[in-house]
Amino acid sequence: xxxxxxxxxxxxxxxxVDEHVLPEHRVIGVGSGSTVVHVVxxxxxxxxxxxxxxxxxxTSFQSRxxxxxxxxxxxxxxxxxxxxxxxxxADEVDAQLNAIKGGGAAHLQEKVVAEAAKKFIIVADxxxxxKVLGEQWTKGxxxxxxxxxxxxxxxxxxxxxxxxxxxxxxxxxxxxxVTDNGNFxxxxxxxxxxxxxxxxxxxxxxxxxxxxxxFCNMAxxxxxxxxxxxxxxxxx
Ligand SMILES: O=C(CO)[C@H](O)[C@H](O)COP(=O)(O)O
Numbered sequence: 001x002x003x004x005x006x007x008x009x010x011x012x013x014x015x016x017v018d019e020h021v022l023p024e025h026r027v028i029g030v031g032s033g034s035t036v037v038h039v040v041x042x043x044x045x046x047x048x049x050x051x052x053x054x055x056x057x058x059t060s061f062q063s064r065x066x067x068x069x070x071x072x073x074x075x076x077x078x079x080x081x082x083x084x085x086x087x088x089x090a091d092e093v094d095a096q097l098n099a100i101k102g103g104g105a106a107h108l109q110e111k112v113v114a115e116a117a118k119k120f121i122i123v124a125d126x127x128x129x130x131k132v133l134g135e136q137w138t139k140g141x142x143x144x145x146x147x148x149x150x151x152x153x154x155x156x157x158x159x160x161x162x163x164x165x166x167x168x169x170x171x172x173x174x175x176x177x178v179t180d181n182g183n184f185x186x187x188x189x190x191x192x193x194x195x196x197x198x199x200x201x202x203x204x205x206x207x208x209x210x211x212x213x214x215f216c217n218m219a220x221x222x223x224x225x226x227x228x229x230x231x232x233x234x235x236x
Pocket of ligand 1: 031104
């Protein structure tokens with residue numbers, strides 16, 4: 001039986017695809033994570049003739065695999081820098097639609113594909129819905145760093161007020177998580193983030209930081225699957 005959370009993810013994903021992936025769209029960005037699995041499932045329920053005319057731009061090894069397994073045509077932002085719409089998950093979304101992303105360590109490619117899109121849509125379950133970032137997602141802001149600089153970046157993050165910042169360690173491998181881009185991830189908690197743009201700027205200015213998992217002023221709409229089976233749609 002599907003759990004409440006899985007049902008919530010599915011409802012949000014299906015509604016977002018139904019409302020934002022249009023027959024005339026030719027290039028669709030596809031985010032990463034467990035909610036995006038439902039996005040791809042819904043895309044695969046479309047008319048196969050429509051999918052055959054469409055290119056899908058993945059944001060990670062995981063989402064590329066989902067698309068290829070579904071027999072869809074994949075492309076990259078180098079070939080397709082104008083994306084009609086990108087749909088992605090999030091770790092937390094605030095009242096203004098700013099988001100924390102990178103729980104799956106894919107936020108660099110996710111941000112590039114989101115920024116290349118005319119519309120960026122977030123799909124999530126009820127646990128991700130917050131007023132202020134840092135309320136629900138307390139693991140910290142994911143920060144992708146070049147490996148040789150990680151200790152230097154960690155010190156700078158601590159100096160910026162993230163005293164609990166730490167290198168993300170792998171689970172089924174000794175040592176750190178290595179991203180799809182060959183980098184490391186530092187998770188940097190900043191408590192409640194009332195000004196995510198400032199945190200984004202401050203962290204991005206640290207030399208050695210590749211990308212910060214704060215997506216500010218990017219999403220047009222967020223779909224949250226709720227516990228009661230409904231979907232909350234939040235627009236800017
Ligand atoms: O940002 C991400 C990966 O880098 C994911 O979109 C985010 O972690 C949400 O994942 P899930 O849908 O599994 O909760």
